[in-house]
Amino acid sequence: MIGIAIFEDDVQDALELKEYLQNFLENLNQTYYIHLFRSRENSNDSIKLYGRYDVIFVAVSSQDSDGMSLARTIRKKAEDSILILVSDSAKYVLDGYKVEALRYLIKNEGLFDKELEETMWAAIRKMHRSPEIKEFRFLEEIKSISLNSIIYLESNGHKLIFYIWENELRKYTMYGVLKDLTEEVLGGSFIKIHKSYSINMFHIIKLCRYQVTLLNGVTLPVSKNRYNEIEGVYKNYRSSDFL
Secondary structure, eight states: OEEEEEEOSOHHHHHHHHHHHHHHHHHTTOOEEEEEEOTTOOOHHHHHHGGGOSEEEEEEOTTOSHHHHHHHHHHHHOTTSEEEEEESSSTTHHHHHHTTOSEEEETTSTTHHHHHHHHHHHHHHHHTOOOOEEEEEOSSOEEEEEGGGEEEEEEETTEEEEEEESSSEEEEEEEOOHHHHIIIIIOTTEEEEETTEEEEGGGEEEEETTEEEETTSOEEEOOSTTHHHHHHHHHHHHHHHTO
């Protein structure tokens, strides 16, 4: 799964870029999520998310330096994310090198679409993404999926419900025990947070007493008795994988 953030004040430009990226990634049969932010939206919530994006687009205007200031902030918060600057002029090209931007794209040039495509291929190559894929025998079908695309699991009686992101939320079911599957099959990015739920920590936006909010907007309960343990595991995961 590829996570992309777009920081752009021009709504039309942001939507056009998002549509292009959706088409590009769907043609690759690549799962993804794309979030839009205004360039001036330098809130605590968006700062916390910087580390979760593989690719971050930042609009840089020739009229002010806010875009470059934001790019510098993002680079400090997300050292491993691929940064791509999009501007209406070449004014800040040299500053792009300073924030280690992969590309500096000029909006109004006739070759913008071609350069954007080349940039995305460069980003894909740089990621060298080899997601861990496992085969599951769901009641609906036998399916090979990337573990990162699993958002969370719900235990319902003797059945487990998988909530999976495949460019939209899909549900699959199988028989099994939540604790066993979490520990023996899914691995280190998954944690059982409640008797009925295991979550993929990759998808957490916010963890607080006594609930967790995931990237798709779902809020789930967290066990009160195990909260400190769960919080500790999540903090270790964040420190080692993101920032």
